[in-house]
Amino acid sequence: MxxxxxxxxxxxxxxxxxxxxxxxxxxxxxxxxxxxxxxxxxxxxxxxxxxxxxxxxxxxMFDFNYNQEAKDYYYDRQIDTDKLIPLIENELYALSDVEGDEHPLIPFAASEGKKMQFNSIKVLNHKWIIADFSDGIFWGELLIKYEISPEKQLTFKVLDYLLYTN
The missing domain is CATH 1.20.5 (Single alpha-helices involved in coiled-coils or other helix-helix interfaces)
Known part of the structure; x- marks a missing residue:
C-alpha cells in the first residue's frame, strides 16, 4: 500500500x-x-x-536663437539678445493695437468688422523677420526687415508680402 x-x-x-x-x-x-x-x-x-x-x-538654420553670427552682431553693439526677441515680438504685436482700420505693416484690408493681426512671428537673423497674419478669414505672410538704432529704437520695413486666396 x-x-x-x-x-x-x-x-x-x-x-x-x-x-x-x-x-x-x-x-x-x-x-x-x-x-x-x-x-x-x-x-x-x-x-x-x-x-x-x-x-x-x-x-x-533659420532661427535667430541658433545663429551665432546674428547674435555676435548684437553682442558687438552691446545689445542683450535674450531680451531682443521678446522685445521685437511685443513691438510687432503692439502694432495691432494702433487706432484705425489699417495695420501699419500689413498692406491688406481686413474683413468687415475685423482687424488684421499677427499670429506668429519668427526672427530669422539680425535683419529679417517672417510673420504670418490673419483676420480670421484671410491670411498671409510678411517678410520684414528690422533695424535697431544706436538709441535702441526699432524700425520695421516690409520687404515682401503675400495673401493666400481661398
Missing part, C-alpha cells in the same frame, strides 16, 4: 513538473515574441527620431 501511495505521489509530482515545464516554455516563447516586436518598434522609433533630429537641424 505504501509503495502505491509513493508511486501515485511520484506520478503526480512528475505531472506537475511536466505541466510547469510546458507552461514556462509557452511563457518564455510569448515573452520572446514580445521582446522581438518591441525591438522592431524601437528600431522604427530610432529611425523616426533621427529623421526628426535632422529636420530640426534644418529648421534651426
Amino acid at each position: 505504501k509503495n502505491r501511495i509513493f508511486m501515485y505521489l511520484f506520478i503526480f509530482a512528475l505531472l506537475v513538473v511536466l505541466f510547469q515545464f510546458v507552461n514556462t516554455k509557452n511563457y518564455v516563447k510569448a515573452n520572446d515574441q514580445k521582446i522581438e516586436s518591441l525591438s522592431i518598434a524601437n528600431a522604427k522609433m530610432k529611425d523616426s527620431l533621427a529623421l526628426m533630429y535632422n529636420k530640426i537641424n534644418d529648421l534651426s
Whole structure:
C-alpha cells in the first residue's frame, strides 16, 4: 500500500513538473515574441527620431536663437539678445493695437468688422523677420526687415508680402 501511495505521489509530482515545464516554455516563447516586436518598434522609433533630429537641424538654420553670427552682431553693439526677441515680438504685436482700420505693416484690408493681426512671428537673423497674419478669414505672410538704432529704437520695413486666396 505504501509503495502505491509513493508511486501515485511520484506520478503526480512528475505531472506537475511536466505541466510547469510546458507552461514556462509557452511563457518564455510569448515573452520572446514580445521582446522581438518591441525591438522592431524601437528600431522604427530610432529611425523616426533621427529623421526628426535632422529636420530640426534644418529648421534651426533659420532661427535667430541658433545663429551665432546674428547674435555676435548684437553682442558687438552691446545689445542683450535674450531680451531682443521678446522685445521685437511685443513691438510687432503692439502694432495691432494702433487706432484705425489699417495695420501699419500689413498692406491688406481686413474683413468687415475685423482687424488684421499677427499670429506668429519668427526672427530669422539680425535683419529679417517672417510673420504670418490673419483676420480670421484671410491670411498671409510678411517678410520684414528690422533695424535697431544706436538709441535702441526699432524700425520695421516690409520687404515682401503675400495673401493666400481661398
